[in-house]
Amino acid sequence: MSHHSEAAVGGRYKRALLWVEDHLRWILTLPALAVLAAFFVYPVGRALVLSLYQFDAAGQQFVGLGNYVAILTAGAFWQSLWITAKFMFFAVSLEVGLGIAIAFVLNSQVRFRGLVQTIGLVPLVISPTVVALLWQLLYQNGGVLDSLVAPLTNGPVPWLSDPSIALYALVLPDVWQMTPLVTLIVLAGLQSVPDHVQEAAMMDGAGRMRRLVDVTLPYIKELVVLVLILRVIGTMRVFAKVFVLTRGGPARSTEVISMAMYREAFSYGNYGRASTMALILLLIALAITYAFATVSEVEF
Amino acid sequence: MTRNSTTSQGETQQTRRRFITAAGAAGATAFAGCIGDSSGGSGTQTITLAVSSGDGELIKRLLKNHVESEVGVTTETTILPNANLFEKLSTMFQSEKATYDIVAMDDPWMPQFARHLAPIRDHVDSLPTDQIIQQTLDIGTWPTPGEAVPPNAQDAEPELKALCAVGNSHIFVVNEGLYSEVGEDLPKTWEDVYRAGQKISEQVDGAEGYAMRGKSGNPIMSSYFSVGMSMAGNMFDENWGYDWADESGIEAASFFVNDLGSISPDGVASFDNSQVLSGLADGSVAAAPQWPSGTSLLLNEDKATEYENITFMPIPEGEERAAPVQGNWLLGINSYADAETKSAAGDVLQSFVSKQAQEQYVDLGGVPFRHDTFEENMDAQPWFEALYGSLQNAKPRPRTPLWSEIETAHGQPLNAALVDDMSIEEAMAEAESQIESILDENGY
Secondary structure, X not given: OXXXXXXXXXXXXXXXXXXXXXXXXXXXXXXHHHHHHHHHHHHHHHHHHHOOEEEEOOEEEEOOOHHHHHHHOOHHHHHHHHHHHHHHHHHHHHHHHHHHHHHHHHHOOOOOHHHHHHHHOHHHHOOHHHHHXXXXXXXXXXXXXXXXXXXXXXXXXXXXXXXXXXXXXXXHHHHHHHHHHHHHHHHHHHHOOOHHHHHHHHHOOOOHHHHHHHXXXXXXXXXXXXXXXXXXXXXXXXXXXXXXXXXXXXXXXXXXXXXXXXXXXXHOOOHHHHHHHHHHHHHHHHHHHHHHHHHOOOOO | OOHHHHHHHHHHHHHHHHHHHHHHHHHHHHHHHHHOOOOOOOOOOEEEEEEEOOHHHHHHHHHHHHHHHHHOOEEEEXXXXXXXXXXXXXXXXXXXXXXXXXXXXXXXXXXXXXXXXOOHHHXXXXXXXXXXXXXXXXXXXXXXXXXXXXXXXXXOOOEEOEEEEEOOEOEEEEEHHHHHHOOOOOOOEHHHHHHHHHHHHHHOOOOEOOOOOOOOOHHHHHHHHHHHHHHHOOXXXXXXXXXOOOHHHHHHHHHHHHHHHHOOOOOHHHOOHHHHHHHHHHOOEOEEEEOHHHHHHHOOOOOOOOOOOEEEEOOOEOOOOEOOEEOOEEEEEEOXXXXXXXXXXXXXXXXXXXXXXXXXXXXXXXXXXXXHHHHHOOOOOOOHHHHHHHHHHOEOOOOOOOHHHHHHHHHHHHHHHHOOOOOHHHHHHHHHHHHHHHHHHOOO
């Protein structure tokens, strides 16, 4: 190769390297963007396309917004949404309330705090299906829970077979499993409250309640809103516990939206309708997240 | 800028360039490694199969132990959980791909997937149809002979599209000890079950006469189907008119919910198969229908305290007939595979259903479907005789791609009646209304 050719090649190589250097931050972001595209953008896009089709034994037919109209005018969809909302309300209230209370307790000088925190995390690392199977044993006729409430009842409680209590019976395993998550996040926030700010407030004569409201809560406000959003979205998606424990019964009293979606997709093979329900659920989740963030004046 | 900082900046640039060059080279190498060589080995044809977990393991072993050497092919079997298998097959058939050459399917999936399967007789030279139990041939035929045909298959000639791989049918499990305790013979009819069950529930502490899968949807319908079919006849007439809302249908539902429900454990409305099985195993339940797969636990002396008292029978009869639920797993050839592959797949299936292969299948613990296999191996399992009897009377679930929706539409009000949330009449009316709506929407 001539001297001029070598110089030309060397120059191109250098220019390429310089270009990479100048755009390095974008290039290094590409893997994360690829993951985001693969696990969010593509699935949502694919769901959107599927939602425009009806699937049946004959194949798939383009129906446009037909699936959306069918679902939004179906009483069963709103019934499932209402049941999901009830589950969400009770589960989130208990998880966030208990989680914050436990976090405050752990934030004070508690003996064996580390051990308690570690043990408290165990439910969080168990898969939801296993949690459901465990609670299925607890709910057994004459089982542990029946023994615990025996002084208050006239015999075994039909935890999962009475339509008036089955939904609340599903709330308990979710609270058991997810309260540690709330505790973990809120505790982290509490431990980040600077001591000198608390001390300054004390020196200014602020009592316990005033310090809680004016010092501590502002510090953990974003985290509380975050856990509320996480748990609201998490409870909207509840599936494994319902599938294992009740399958949406008895008498449809626990037919949450995810059970309905599962049936459409994997029992009836109607991926179009299932995708439509998933997208509607996504919009509801986004709306709730926006509402929380706006009302609480929190920026993420 | 000082000389030192200039030198330092230059060194930093050099280091960064080296890093970028090294990272680029590593990434390119990894990428090239991922592509690899996708061509298969030379020599034998490879047939790919997709099967369900559980029985799929036995199918895979039979293929490896016998079929491969007999046919001269290599098989690659992918075992998937039930729901994943359905999803995979749906996706594959929608895109008309041949990811799997032979596919296993639960028989209720047949109406949905039949049009994607190649006719068996085009690729299997000779079938021992005189030895294969007719019900298992019928269930693999589309449209199914003797059953109501969906509108979009009315003009089709029945063609054998899949062969039986697992000859499942419901059998009846009875605790002989509990029956003896109350002076009852083993039941032949559902009335016998109820009468004996009442005595057991009243007289034996800690035991109930019967247990059903009462959970909403598929579980309760799986339990109810035999009762409904044996007492009220077919669920649909040949024109898909729902036939279970009449007097006999309501009587059958009432028998199931009120009579059998009254001799079942508390909370039976939330029972699935695991609770029924554990009740049979520990003696708290005297009788229940079961699939053959449940027998392994019941005959395990470490897991079932009542294993010595467990006996197996054909499903009891009702006024109309005995109607055990037929639940075969079928193997079909993917019509989107090329001609050579389909031919080899046909050879695989022919070998699979042969007498020699089925003898080995029984030794592996498989559920057979040939007359000669049953007759010559009746002692292989204590439930073979019951299964053989049940299979020859077995009734398939209605042959329509809408079966899952219909099953849910029927199972939900039935479950509601079981928990006294609805009367029987209301439940059957609700089921009829929903089912007719589903059928109307789909042009039935």
